[in-house]
Amino acid sequence: MDAGARPLRWWSVVAGVVAGLVLVAVAELVSLAFSSSSAPFVAVGGGFIDIIPPWVKDLAISLFGTRDKLVLFASMGLVYVLLTGLTGALGARRPRLAAALLAALGLFATIIVLTRAGNGAPDAIPTASGTVIAVPLLVVLLRAVSPAADGTAWGRRRTLVGVGALGVVAVIGAAIARGANASREITRRAAQYVLPEPASTATPIPQDAQVDLEGMPPYVTPNEDFYRIDTALAVPRVDPTSWQLRIHGLVDRELTLDFEELLAEPMIEKHVTLACVSNSVGGDLAGNATWLGVPVRTLLERVGVKDGADMVLSRSVDGFTASTPLEALTDERDSLIAVGMNGQPLPRQHGYPVRMVVPGLYGYVSATKWLTELTVTRFADDTAYWSTRGWSERGPIKIASRIDVPRSFATLTPDAEGAVMLGGTAWAQQRGIAHVEVRIDDGDWREAELGAEVSDDTWVQWSLRWEDATSGDHAATVRARDGEGELQTDEEAPPAPNGASGWHRIDFTVG
Known part of the structure; x- marks a missing residue:
């Protein structure tokens, strides 16, 4: 065997990784035209979050805080590189089997994409496109780096440089596409509406509510600094022109509102501190903001809640659900279907265009972002996302x-x-x-x-x-x-x- 053959077999590993990166880069680029969860890493990561035990989630948040999603993406990337590298190594001797394994990996991701809430058949196109391009590319790359295809020293060097350059381009392309997906702006849509004047404004904040001590957090948390803990790896892309809120279940009459109809409802402004149940003692997963929205109780009064109901199951566009005690939405605490935060339309990462804000309850049972549905029901009949994973059903905030x-x-x-x-x-x-x-x-x-x-x-x-x-x-x-x-x-x-x-x-x- 030629002395250069063994080093070239390592290039089979590189070929596998490069083909895998091309799959992701193509899928991420194409997913810009589809839902945010059509990207394979987002879909697979979301599926992983759905099945992990609660203690794993708590550990990740305690260790990494609001960077937990970034760490998950990095971990997934490492596992993916290992899998595609092993596929390439196998392809040094059996290229067809390696191609089949990469195709199976793409098919697996495509199936996961189709299982995500709100996704339909078209959302499979990005991952399928990446797979269709990456599988034959893997075969070509494996042949190019095989010992039999070395040719002259100059030809070998040129081939390997080309494979390496393609890998760099794939990494850059995947990173740019993921970044474009992650930071996709909706300011143009947000600017299409002006927040309505509230029927009642929030209590003015006295100057001495803020303790004058260097290092203290601001009394009102700026939107960009407000903590974000949720199950969405990618912020859902919600078009307010097609958004609707459906209220149904144990009610006398169902109600569906579009965004313009919601904005026309009498709104109030409230200062409310929200806290995440995952916040450790002394932690910073809490924030205080001024919220603008429609009191939930006014809409529940309109639909007429039937006797026996004790819970409202709120649902996000990404499938997340929260089980909120009915009394928390009908008493005098002014729970809101919110459209504004600190005088601005809701930031996309905090629920744009509509979210729930319920004083006194941890967010996992109340603060549903990207809200689209309210089902009036019973705790005995329905369970929510986290209550099926061992968390308590009602979630009152502790001192x-x-x-x-x-x-x-x-x-x-x-x-x-x-x-x-x-x-x-x-x-x-x-x-x-x-x-x-x-x-x-x-x-x-x-x-x-x-x-x-x-x-x-x-x-x-x-x-x-x-x-x-x-x-x-x-x-x-x-x-x-x-x-x-x-x-x-x-x-x-x-x-x-x-x-x-x-x-x-x-x-x-x-x-």
Whole structure:
């Protein structure tokens, strides 16, 4: 055997990877003309999210936070490179079998695409197109890098450089297409409508609601900084001109509204703090915003809810469902079918054009984005996406408090009077926060000063001036008491099945 044959067999691995990348690049480019979930990585990743145990999801969020989707895509890419590389290695001796395996991989992805909610037969075209191009390309590449096709040294070098260049082009093409899919703008559509004037505006936010302490988060979370945790690997592309909301189930009469009809409904404005059930103690998966929308109870009154109903199953265009207790949508808390966020149309990543906002409940049972359907039903008759995966059905938000300043392991410099400042945030939606207490090391609990409270449904910022600060290493612990007198529990619990609990503690140094 020629001494160059063994290195060339490694080029069979490269050929497999290059063909696989071409499949993805073509599919991603073609998917721009179809639904966001027609892209193979999005569809397969969505299917993976649907079947993983809840603890895996919690682990990913605890480790990577809002970057969990990026990590999933990177992990999928690594697995895909390994699979296509192994396919190429097999093709060094059996190119037809390698082609069949790549075709099977493309067929598998196509089937997954067809199973995603809202997808139809046309959405299979992107992955099918990529497969049709990549399979014969793999055969050509395997022949080109085989020892029998080496030819002269110059010819061999030219062939290998060509395969490598095609791989680079495929990587760039796949990256550009994925980026174009991920950042596909809808500002043109959003600009086609102006948010209606609300029938009632939100309570003005007092200036002293914001604690004046460097490092504190803004009282109102900017749209671009608001946390995003959902099951959608790609933001659904929803055209408001064809969007509809259907309300049906245990009702006297069904109701279907298009977007213009929804905008014509009397709307109200509310400040509401939302929190994710996956938020760990002291975590940042919570945000406060001013929402504009139609009170859900007005539409439920219009359809007439039948006796015996106790739940509303909301559905997203991507198939996600949430089970919201009926009383949370019909009482005086002003749950909203929202179209605006902080004075702007909903950002696409936060549910454009329509989403749910329900004060007092974790998002997994209430905050359905890209809303398209409300089914009035019973907990005994229907289950939602996460309630079938071991999470509790009703999801009331627990009392929570955290230390924002200082950050863990930070060093604080005392002021001229020898004092240092601590600050943070606390929330207990529907009950409000009455007190926040901070303990330095193992000392007594100290009452923190609260910023102005805007409503029971929004968080409160707090500050504590530690006047007798001593140099060295210290720990700080925070706890809160809600407006009904309940003290935040120190019993530690993970996010599953109904939200984390415990007191937030940090270590810091006074220099």
